Amino acid sequence: MKKSKKHQEEEIYLEEYIKDFKNIEDKISNIDNISNKRMKDIDTNATINDLIHNTEDNITKEIIQRLKTRIISVGDRNRLIKNKNIIIKTGRYSKAELDMVEKGFKTFLQQHNLKREDLEKYILNKYTKEENNNNGSNNNGSNNQSNNENITTDKSFPIRNLILYFAEILPFRTFLSTYHFIYYFYHPYKNKVWIKEDEIELIRLAKLLDRKWKEIGKELKHESIRCFRRYEEIYKNKSIKNKECTETENKKIMDEYLNMNNNFNRKWISLESKFNISKIKIKNIIIKYLKEDYYKSRWNIAYD
Incomplete structure (x- = not known):
């Protein structure tokens, strides 16, 4: 049609x-859904040791240990577990998992004489350091290595211990999954x-x-x-996308556009914010009114 x-x-x-x-979104979360590995329910009484001891070979045990103790990208993870009897739970955390996490988090804070605010402060400082050091770098392999090193060496908060602790009490979640969960769930602006x-x-x-x-x-x-x-x-x-403007509003937008001295891109930013209207709507208004002699002459003067 x-x-x-x-x-x-x-x-x-x-x-x-x-x-x-x-x-x-892939860059921010780095977590995908693998339908053939998804579990609808988890054994809340299981531990990582149960998972390891129930495996059939040492190679599988070693893979599980790596997934539970280091940041390994989704692509590398998929290659590691291919043709292996390893169950990885991805996606949203269930209520049972969240209950386990909350109880475990309270225990962890008590054991280390810390408060939730200490973790929130660490998270904010971490993002500030990343912005200063990385400047938008997209090298995934390098980032994985750097993140593992930073987690190990950062002394302002025992973040690696917390990630390992969560990965221990959530047997079917990887180190990477609990790593991202912590920065998302405990973010102070959440x-x-x-x-x-x-x-x-x-x-x-x-x-x-x-x-x-x-x-x-x-x-x-x-x-x-x-x-x-x-x-x-x-x-x-x-x-917003389909907002219809009155004739008066359209003329205001056109006048504003022709009177602005900003560069081309800045005009769109200002007009979208000021009139709360989408870019394509603004374009259509301009095209429509430039057919009129009055606005055509003003356009010629402005861009002569």
Whole structure:
């Protein structure tokens, strides 16, 4: 069936804004779903030692030990467990797992004479150090090695011990899974409520900072992955994407566009934030009004 013009415009719009979303989310979470390895239920009484002793060969035991004690990328993990009888649980944590984690976390803090605030402070400092050291590096192999070294050598919080502890009480979760879970679940900005001003600023910063979600999260005091998800939700929200403007509003947008001295990209950022309207809508308004002699002459003067 032939798609309508409106449908085609929406597809172009969404493609422009969310073309990198999947890659970004993979980079942030680094956790995928493997349907043939998924478990619907877990044995809450099992331990990693039970899992190791029930395996058939030493190679499998060694693979499990590696997955439970080091950051190993999803691709490397998949190659390691291929054709092996190793069950890995991925995706959201179940209620049973969350209960185990919460009880275990309280015990861990008591044993190390720490508070939850100590972990939250560590998480914020970690992201600041990463931004200063990495500057957006995409070398996955190097990052895995660097992360393992940082976890081992960082003395501000016994983060490696906590990750290992969680990996121990959650037998079917890997070290990488519990590593990401900690930084997500215990992030100090995890439960911060979004307000309208935050969303407008999120749109502006996403363009200005080229969707560097950690930097954006630091500016907005929201967790980076939640900034990414909120940004995606905003541009899937029909109230913004399909907003219809009145004739008066259209002329205001056109006047604002022609009067601005900013460069081309900055115009879109400012107009989107100010009028709370999508980029493709603004383009359509401009194309429509440039057909009129009045605006055509102003365009010629402005860009002569």
